[in-house]
Amino acid sequence: MSSKNDSTTETSPKGTVVLNEERCKGCTYCVRFCPTGALEMTDRLNPKGYRLPTLAHPEKCNGCDLCGMYCPDFAIYGKRLKKKQQEEE
Amino acid sequence: MTEIKAHPVDGLLRTDRIPHIWCPGCGVGTSVNCFTRAIEKVGMDLDKLHVVSGIGCTGRVAGYINVDSFHTTHGRALAFATGLSLSRPDSKVVVYSGDGDLTAIGGNHLIHAARRNVDMTVICVNNYTYGMTGGQVTPTTPDKALASTAPFGNYEYTFNVPHLAVSSGATYVARWTVFHVRQLTRAMTKALRHKGFSFIEVLSPCPTLYMRRNKLGAAVNLMEYFKENAVVQDGADTATVGLESGETIIGEFVNVRKPTLKECYEERMSEALGDEFVPYEGDK
Amino acid sequence: MGKSKIVDTGIHFIDGNMACAEGAIAAGCRFVSGYPITPSTEVVEHIAKRFPKIGGMFIQMEDELAASICFQGAVWSGVKGMTVTSGPGFSLMMEHVGLAAMLETPCVFINVQRAGPSTGLPTAPAQQDIMQARWGSHGDYEIIALSPSSPQECFDYMVTCFNLSEKYRCPVFFMLDETVGHMHGKVNIPEADQIDVRPRINTQRPPGQYNPYEVYEGSVPEMVKVGMGHRIHLTGLTHDEKGYPAMNADAQQKLVTRLCSKVLDNVDDISIIQSDDVEESDVVVISYGITSRIVEHAAELARAQGAKVGTTRLVTIWPFNDKAVAEVASKTKNIIVAEMNLGQIVNEVRRVTGPTFPIHFVGNAGGRTIDPQIIVEKILEVSR
Numbered sequence: 184m185s186s187k188n189d190s191t192t193e194t195s196p197k198g199t200v201v202l203n204e205e206r207c208k209g210c211t212y213c214v215r216f217c218p219t220g221a222l223e224m225t226d227r228l229n230p231k232g233y234r235l236p237t238l239a240h241p242e243k244c245n246g247c248d249l250c251g252m253y254c255p256d257f258a259i260y261g262k263r264l265k266k267k268q269q270e271e272e
Numbered sequence: 273m274t275e276i277k278a279h280p281v282d283g284l285l286r287t288d289r290i291p292h293i294w295c296p297g298c299g300v301g302t303s304v305n306c307f308t309r310a311i312e313k314v315g316m317d318l319d320k321l322h323v324v325s326g327i328g329c330t331g332r333v334a335g336y337i338n339v340d341s342f343h344t345t346h347g348r349a350l351a352f353a354t355g356l357s358l359s360r361p362d363s364k365v366v367v368y369s370g371d372g373d374l375t376a377i378g379g380n381h382l383i384h385a386a387r388r389n390v391d392m393t394v395i396c397v398n399n400y401t402y403g404m405t406g407g408q409v410t411p412t413t414p415d416k417a418l419a420s421t422a423p424f425g426n427y428e429y430t431f432n433v434p435h436l437a438v439s440s441g442a443t444y445v446a447r448w449t450v451f452h453v454r455q456l457t458r459a460m461t462k463a464l465r466h467k468g469f470s471f472i473e474v475l476s477p478c479p480t481l482y483m484r485r486n487k488l489g490a491a492v493n494l495m496e497y498f499k500e501n502a503v504v505q506d507g508a509d510t511a512t513v514g515l516e517s518g519e520t521i522i523g524e525f526v527n528v529r530k531p532t533l534k535e536c537y538e539e540r541m542s543e544a545l546g547d548e549f550v551p552y553e554g555d556k
Numbered sequence: 557m558g559k560s561k562i563v564d565t566g567i568h569f570i571d572g573n574m575a576c577a578e579g580a581i582a583a584g585c586r587f588v589s590g591y592p593i594t595p596s597t598e599v600v601e602h603i604a605k606r607f608p609k610i611g612g613m614f615i616q617m618e619d620e621l622a623a624s625i626c627f628q629g630a631v632w633s634g635v636k637g638m639t640v641t642s643g644p645g646f647s648l649m650m651e652h653v654g655l656a657a658m659l660e661t662p663c664v665f666i667n668v669q670r671a672g673p674s675t676g677l678p679t680a681p682a683q684q685d686i687m688q689a690r691w692g693s694h695g696d697y698e699i700i701a702l703s704p705s706s707p708q709e710c711f712d713y714m715v716t717c718f719n720l721s722e723k724y725r726c727p728v729f730f731m732l733d734e735t736v737g738h739m740h741g742k743v744n745i746p747e748a749d750q751i752d753v754r755p756r757i758n759t760q761r762p763p764g765q766y767n768p769y770e771v772y773e774g775s776v777p778e779m780v781k782v783g784m785g786h787r788i789h790l791t792g793l794t795h796d797e798k799g800y801p802a803m804n805a806d807a808q809q810k811l812v813t814r815l816c817s818k819v820l821d822n823v824d825d826i827s828i829i830q831s832d833d834v835e836e837s838d839v840v841v842i843s844y845g846i847t848s849r850i851v852e853h854a855a856e857l858a859r860a861q862g863a864k865v866g867t868t869r870l871v872t873i874w875p876f877n878d879k880a881v882a883e884v885a886s887k888t889k890n891i892i893v894a895e896m897n898l899g900q901i902v903n904e905v906r907r908v909t910g911p912t913f914p915i916h917f918v919g920n921a922g923g924r925t926i927d928p929q930i931i932v933e934k935i936l937e938v939s940r
Contacts, residue, residue: 216451
């Protein structure tokens, strides 16, 4: 695990996404092809000036990782949360 | 909540070289994403997977996959891979390159590697242009499309790439787009498991040098186009899948088992030479 | 194992091309990719017959572009490989001469020279590709080139070519000409254990402690092959010690300087030069390949007429042995360079001796070997 990767995890009951902001180039694939519409683009820029996505609707995310498959930059991925984890969240 | 976490496929990437050089929305990255997942799914011994690329944007793939990999010369990755594959029959050799590299400058090597049924997988990312050199016309550029060397629109006939591969003798041939990530990953899985010459054409956006010049919007627009318009026709006669029709026919077109080059060689020599034949086993 | 002998020990009456094939086999070459071209084809024809019986692999590729890189793929799997060509095919192979120089791939190219340019005289000899061997691919790099003058030398120096390619990890050219390639003669192939063969030596360093282009000792990096766990990446782009692309002038300077110096700094080790009767001569004839046998005869004829003539033969043409040639110049009054072209090595000799030293030239445009009488006349004219 690279320590220079600043990642933000946003949570939801069933799943969540992890974003490596440094790698993101703002192509919007993850947002457009999220099957539940959980992600949105923000106006926030990474150090290279690319617009970043965010998990705007955490309750919709089921952690299917389709965002992780579409991402051309290996910047984002989804993960399912275990039941216990969901309760804690 | 902040967490330091690597991408699930980081283990298969040379992470010390990421972020990669590809433009925002370039489909090559998504195809590589699918490829790494296919490698995982097949559960390959990474010491027995070798990636060979030619030159161009897709030609850079060899430099990002964390296996023994070669970034060779323009169009000739297939010939290099032929020597490597013959010498390492237990390994899977993958040629990962672009449409210009494989169908223009490498066209002769493509048809002959397919004809010989060399045991290798070819991933051909077709983004309709030469990206690395600035958006020139390729054998796959659509009719009338603009390119830096076709400033008034392309007027040459376009290659039907899957048909070219099938006609030449490829034994697994599929076409997907980078929108179809699950299907593409599955096809790559099958190609990696296939014994013989497997070929996947991957239709992919080049937002910077193809789409912008042709006023096709952002990369995601071509992805949407693939989503809305691509028609899956498994087993389609490849003579009918040319993109010039305006239809984007995708799917698994051919999947047959035929003796590979190495197998043919060994059969012929055993028959001709009997006990005198000593099979080639590389450096073993 | 089959019944065929790998090293075909014994006395044979074969041509130079076949002797090359046997020399390659004796040197451990087990992968050859080729494309038919006159007058070199007998080399691969013989290989195609021999390899299936000794566990080698021959493949006839679709063209010379493919033939010149296919075997390099095999080399990185751990075997020794080569390709064979002539004239027009040599031109097509230049792309992968550059790749081999950049990747530091141990590899051998045989060029049975014919008269050019273009299709020229496909069945006639020439020594016109000497500068192409040295400079044919783009960019700065160094190669090694040897030129045999008899079938026996085709066998012997073929082995030397492979040994040098393993030691210096650069393209090594075996520059025959049509005459030597098709010349039949006695070839003595020794017992296998009497032949000095340098094996492929791969790094002993474990993954994580090895970089493919880091020089740990001397000036040549340690070799590696696929499947050893190092996850190597090799690229024709300018690269750093790890093999990763390094797109800057400093990396270029460092890499290309080393690619050249690993050869140039070892001329004494690489170079084979044969001189006779050079001391206190009036004239020395410098030549190589088939021309050196003609020169030998011409020198004898000239001596019979009283000429004080010596001979110097460049078995190794590249890297050019400046020191040896300067020494020859210091011991004689005139130099004649004889070669089957319109003047290639003569310019190298002139570069070494300087503009005031008397250099004379005997050559032709290829198509026939040089008439010894012309060389005799030149010797007598110069030493008068």
